[in-house]
Structure formats: structure tokens, C-alpha cells
Amino acid sequence: MEEFRNQAEVILRLEMTNAGLEINAKENDREGVDFIVKGETKQTEIFLQPMDLIGQQSSKVPKEKLGEPRENLWVALVGFIPSKEPLIFLIPSKTLVEPDNFVFFENNVGRHTYLSNWEIKVFTKGMEKLGEYIIYNQIKNFK
Numbered sequence: 001m002e003e004f005r006n007q008a009e010v011i012l013r014l015e016m017t018n019a020g021l022e023i024n025a026k027e028n029d030r031e032g033v034d035f036i037v038k039g040e041t042k043q044t045e046i047f048l049q050p051m052d053l054i055g056q057q058s059s060k061v062p063k064e065k066l067g068e069p070r071e072n073l074w075v076a077l078v079g080f081i082p083s084k085e086p087l088i089f090l091i092p093s094k095t096l097v098e099p100d101n102f103v104f105f106e107n108n109v110g111r112h113t114y115l116s117n118w119e120i121k122v123f124t125k126g127m128e129k130l131g132e133y134i135i136y137n138q139i140k141n142f143k
Helices: 002-018 093-097 124-131 135-142
Strands: 022-025 035-038 043-052 058-062 073-080 087-092 104-107 117-121
Touching (some): 002 022, 002 087, 043 058, 087 135, 093 104
Parallel strands (some): 043 073
Antiparallel strands (some): 035 043, 058 117, 104 117
């Protein structure tokens, strides 16, 4: 998974830079933030979530790692399929708070809060919904 993470970082940086945005690794130890993206008028935080689209049917974002969802925190889900261009989905963290139980799910594990997560399912029938979050549809929200 570390290989996917490294590739995801490079790809995300490249796409954000090509869109005219400044992207830097987080400056503090705030859990749940991997990158800070600076646009013309706003600053946004990104939590990077790489995913092997062949080996996984869903990606779980640990609540403990992401922290409290808020307006300026986004999840960058970067999906990989061998010999294909990676897919980058930019998902506002607030979307996870109101799961649709189709693509987005919330899994609470009672007293074991460290196991609680938000789950993003990537499957053929869900691609229309997930397609709303493809980088080209969301990049304007970072400028």
C-alpha cells in the first residue's frame, strides 16, 4: 500500500499544480491532514486515501485519523487500475457525515471508537454518483 501512497502523492501534486494551485505537505501535526492546497482566495486541507481498485471494493477512512469533518477538509481518493490512468476523486469531508448508504457509509463500532470509519464503495453501479467527485468536476472548489 505504501507504493500506492507514494504514487498517489505524486499524481495529486501534479494535478493540483497543473490546475494552477499550490500544494504543500502539511505544516503541523494535525491528524487527518496530508496536504494544504492554496488557491487564489482559499486554503483547503486534504486527507489522502490511495486505493487499489482491483484488490479493494471499498476504502475505509478511519474517523480517528480524519478527525471532525468540516468545510475546508477534503478526502482525495486516488484509485489505481494496472495500465490505466489513476482516478482522482475529491470528496468534501462533510459528505461523509450524511452517508447515502449507496456509495458512502458510516461504520460506528460502539466503545471501540478507534475502529469507527467512513466507507467509500467503488463499484460499477456507483460510478455515476462517485463521478460527481472526479477531480475535473471539483477542482473549481479549490480556487
